[in-house]
Amino acid sequence: MENRRDNLLEALKAIRRSIWVFHLNTGSCNACDIEILDVLTPYFDVERFGIKPVASPRHADLVLMTGPVTRKTLPKVVNALRAVPRPRLVLAIGACAVGGGIWHDSYSVSGGVEGLKKVLEENGVEIDKLVYVPGCPARPEAIIYGVAVLLGIAKPKVKEEVVEVK
Amino acid sequence: MSLLKPFKLIGIAHRSGVVTVRYPFQPPLVTPEFRGRIRIDASKCIGCGACVNACPSNALTLVDDGERRALNYFIGRCIYCGRCADVCPVGAITISREFELATDNIGDLNSRVIHYKATCSCCGEETTATERMISYVVSRVPVTETYVHMGSRCRKRRFIEGLMMGRGMIYGESER
Numbered sequence: 001m002e003n004r005r006d007n008l009l010e011a012l013k014a015i016r017r018s019i020w021v022f023h024l025n026t027g028s029c030n031a032c033d034i035e036i037l038d039v040l041t042p043y044f045d046v047e048r049f050g051i052k053p054v055a056s057p058r059h060a061d062l063v064l065m066t067g068p069v070t071r072k073t074l075p076k077v078v079n080a081l082r083a084v085p086r087p088r089l090v091l092a093i094g095a096c097a098v099g100g101g102i103w104h105d106s107y108s109v110s111g112g113v114e115g116l117k118k119v120l121e122e123n124g125v126e127i128d129k130l131v132y133v134p135g136c137p138a139r140p141e142a143i144i145y146g147v148a149v150l151l152g153i154a155k156p157k158v159k160e161e162v163v164e165v166k
Numbered sequence: 167m168s169l170l171k172p173f174k175l176i177g178i179a180h181r182s183g184v185v186t187v188r189y190p191f192q193p194p195l196v197t198p199e200f201r202g203r204i205r206i207d208a209s210k211c212i213g214c215g216a217c218v219n220a221c222p223s224n225a226l227t228l229v230d231d232g233e234r235r236a237l238n239y240f241i242g243r244c245i246y247c248g249r250c251a252d253v254c255p256v257g258a259i260t261i262s263r264e265f266e267l268a269t270d271n272i273g274d275l276n277s278r279v280i281h282y283k284a285t286c287s288c289c290g291e292e293t294t295a296t297e298r299m300i301s302y303v304v305s306r307v308p309v310t311e312t313y314v315h316m317g318s319r320c321r322k323r324r325f326i327e328g329l330m331m332g333r334g335m336i337y338g339e340s341e342r
Binding site: 042043044045048095098099100101102104105112114129130131132133134135136138139140141142144145146148149150156157158159160161162163164165166 | 185186187189190194203208211213222223224225240241242243244245246264265266267268269270271272273274275276277278279280281282296298
């Protein structure tokens with residue numbers, strides 16, 4: 001376990017300046033996908049940080065996952081994630097991917113990445129690091145921030161808040 | 167003509183200049199209309215659940231647990247529509263402009279306001295209302311003050327007793 005963590009940290013260090021991303025749409029409404037395209041355009045120009053889209057999950061370091069993982073896409077998503085070389089890094093982008101969004105209790109979705117995790121466990125596919133990027137859709141800046149959190153460059157700003165009213 | 171094309175492009179690129187934003191080193195463009203995560207002011211919240219009814223994605227949920235009632239806010243499901251802020255009767259919910267919410271631990275995305283339920287003035291059991299809800303109702307409608315501190319069961323019993331008293335049933339029985 002300890003060894004694996006060290007390997008992950010080493011791998012994250014190695015890809016810090018060159019991250020190849022694969023865009024995986026799992027039945028999203030396209031808003032998050034447009035925001036991802038926005039990140040890749042010259043306006044945000046993430047090639048500054050070495051982030052580059054690739055066409056196959058076999059070439060990818062990082063999977064940008066959008067959508068609530070519908071039933072139709074579920075087997076394809078599992079296959080695509082299985083094809084990603086270790087360490088498997090996944091960025092769950094948008095309200096749908098993080099918590100199921102407004103379809104969280106629908107019959108036709110598996111409830112975002114939380115539902116997907118169970119299916120992946122059954123199929124023996126392990127995700128090494130998963131970062132959640134909430135937003136509906138997530139802003140391009142939020143996606144860049146999410147990648148920074150994944151690489152350990154930035155610290156997460158949100159904390160669990162519990163307030164008790166007397 | 168085609169040979170001159172690259173030179174033409176240089177002119178166009180020079181005129182438009184650099185469009186790339188230096189995001190991490192420069193504050194992002196956030197307009198005043200932008201809706202980010204909501205903030206629940208625990209000092210104002212009365213735990214009525216109006217926001218829970220209005221929430222389209224069930225990001226806001228009420229969880230009853232014995233004497234406590236928790237208002238959960240899960241950012242991961244929130245679609246930032248701002249309806250909760252519209253319906254909140256006390257204005258406890260404000261829409262902030264925070265959007266850098268990425269985290270690797272899903273527990274960080276939860277926030278919770280825990281209320282305590284009021285106890286019935288008649289039987290001492292907890293009612294369905296929180297103490298803040300009752301004081302809010304009393305401050306708005308002073309007429310309800312006589313029975314608002316009771317639970318629904320005691321309220322029903324008192325009503326039936328009053329009805330029976332009016333028809334002389336209890337009175338007749340106790341006299342005998």
